[in-house]
Amino acid sequence: MSTSTPLAAEPVKLTKSALTAERPTWCPGCGDYSVLAAYYKILEKRQLPHEKIVTLAGIGCSSRFPYFVNSHGAHYIHGRSIPLATGVSLARPDLNVFVFGGDGDGFSIGGNHLEHGARKNVNLTYVIMDNSVYGMTKKQTSPTSPVGFKTKTDPTGSMDRPVNAVKKLLSAGATFIARAHASQINHMTQMIERAMDHEGFSVVHVLSDCSEFFPDAYTSANPRKGGEYKIIEEKLWDQTPEDELRHDFTDETAAYRLADHPFPGLFGVFYQVERATKNDLEDMWIDSVRTKMAHCSDLEILQQTFDRMK
């Protein structure tokens, strides 16, 4: 699709202050602040045209994200941000589409859309801020709550097996899958930036603690609190014996194996491959059809069709 490029204002340097909008409504200590900081940092570093940034979200604490970013954006309904973003991405290749949301949005009410967005390899970047609890509604069980976690809807402890985000994304066909912890802001920033550079459906599963309803969820991954942040070592292809043990992120089977690492799991890039995006495939089809139409105007094409119905 060609989109008319209007006369833009003089390009100004994109700064954090230009990107800052409303003051976040998150609780003090919420992991989501770090994700927001990382997003500002990436946008500032990459100097994307301001009007070409689109920040979209569904419903949940983390999904308040678009209000805190001064960019074009939309705060949509619960669980459906991926198909909304797909529409934006497919119709407007000139835009950089970012989607933010929580574990409920991504793995529960919107699970089917995650599946199909990944399968279709829609070109967008999705950051899932997982706190393993429904915080906005004041502590109910989430699809990633660990077994035994007591909530208002599971007073004796959650009994259902939590979703394994990486395995779900692998089986669905996401072409970039990474994990990070919000407390490890440099690593998380790298992951989101690599996701942004990936052509296709790129997802970063960010563990982001809920300071109010599940403050200790990911302590075991936080070195400052005595945990361990185990980063996946990526293969350097340097012919060294150590390299044998490193992860080839194009190896799907190896990625599954890493995804089975016990809680809180590993961090880094699990999987990245190049596969034709939905955007490319549709564009190729449109181009081939358009070539056959030999530059006829819309009116001429429709008239030809109507002539055949006479």
Added chain:
Amino acid sequence: MNTPQTTSSSPVPTPVAGRADLRPQHIHDAVIRLAGNSQDGIQSVGGFLARLAGRSAQDVMTYMTIPSTISGGPSIFQVRIGSGEVLSAGDEADFLVAFHQHSYDTHIRALKEGGVLLYDSDNVQPNLDDKRFVYVGVQITSLTIEALGGTAKDKGKNIFVLGLLAAIFNFDAEKLKTLIRERFGKKDASLADTALIAFQAGYSYPVDNLLADRYHFEKVHKEGARAQITMDGNQAIAFGLIAAGVRYGAAYPITPWTSVMEILRAELPKYGGLFVQTEDELAAVSMALGFSYSGNLAVTGSSGPGISLKTEAIGWATMAEIPLLVVNVQRGGPSTGLPTNVEQSDLYQAIYSGHGDSPRVVLAAASVEDCFYVVLEAARIARKYSTPVFILSDSSLSTRIEAFDEPDLKNLVQISKPDLTPRPEGFKPYPLDKITQHAPPGTPMLDGKYPVLTGLEHDETGHPTGNPALHMKMTAKRREKLQKLAAELPLPEIHGDPEGDTLLVGWGSTFGPIREAVNRLRKAGSSVSAIHLRHVHPLPDGLDAIFARFRRVIVVELNDSGLYGFGQLATVLRARYCDPKIQSLTKTDGLSFLVREIVDGVSK
């Protein structure tokens, strides 16, 4: 080949004295019902006849039932061809073609007295003692096999029948052959040749030996008439969308909506656009909203159950004020209901299915032709008022073929691109003093403030707020824009006298039968007029002034009379005008109104 069959199973019929003799040779209207199984290809015979009528500048309307089974099952295709205005598919058939015994058993009651039964004497044994009809038995199956040489079995008997009908009705055989070549010759020339052999076999069958009269349609001379095009209602919706400049959409398959999305999926790439089949209805409406949000008015569609699934997202469209077209090709409900039958029982759903106070626009198509134009109107409203607009069609329109004057595409086709012109300082996405017009993503904002569209209640800038005063103002803003729309809508034309005893009010596909009923009643001396509502919600201002000129108002619609005795539109009108003279005529047999049913209902 093609000698008259005089076996006992195909007697040479003798026209019944005093009945068939009354049949005029020159006719201006004929209803032909083809009854068979869904795999007999009767739809394509009907389709050919409809297109032929269209090319001959005759009016035509078809009616079809298909079984909701996956394959097979009894099916009919009825074609009404007229030299004048054809308003309905006809209550009774002048001519019945029965392929199987069950076709005869089920549909003989739909044949008029004096009507002609053309039956496949290989398969059907009619009750020849019933002297009300004219019997024409032809060994359709064996003659087709004979003509085509065996390997095709009886495939092609539909085209054989087409040839027979062409002979009986003096249709233009050359035009029909051209249509057959166009239809079958695209992929495989030998297929077209086979079809033409079957057609010729039927056409050259000596029907003169069987029927005393051949029919002649009176010639129509329309001065300066536009060429006719022939299509069904779903095609008219799809091409209406294209004409309206809609280039993006998303949907999930469901009967009877599906063919709209099939057409758009294939056609939109020609225009640089795109239609996506999504994983479910929720994704479909969401993706369509994504397209609309990106600056390209988009469409989603479905039938009743699928629309239910979309309603949450449509609530967002109302709150965030995003333009969106939602097509509902209604079927019989609730739940899976009657998937291949017709009902107008989704009117409440269209108007009221939103959560919260969420006014939306609802338009209804009156005919196949109107399916095309109503979409143009819907797109205009959606863009101007930045609002979701429902377009109601139904199962009968979706499969009905009509010939209508070719639209003046040159003056109708719209081109629409996202408006990305930089927005000046102080731009507000939700101004209280103006109708919202969004700045799609990619639009530079000169004051550096970028809009976030939201489903939360918000202030003029889109900032979320639960402020009571603001919620009142914003609720009013969303309502008032539709009140503004109501004020600009034209009043419907009154068919018949502008005042009198009875006013019939219709909406959607009841248009034709209501009009024909009014014509019939007026001819018989009754004081009956009709209006047809195309803008169902909001209603155009001023309907009360029309109602005031009649003693009673009867709303005719295909839905239940409800707990309180009134159909869905009748209830809306009674709530709107508090007028006890508004009455209701409804039915729920899953079939379009017969003209007679309306005439009887009004005369009661």
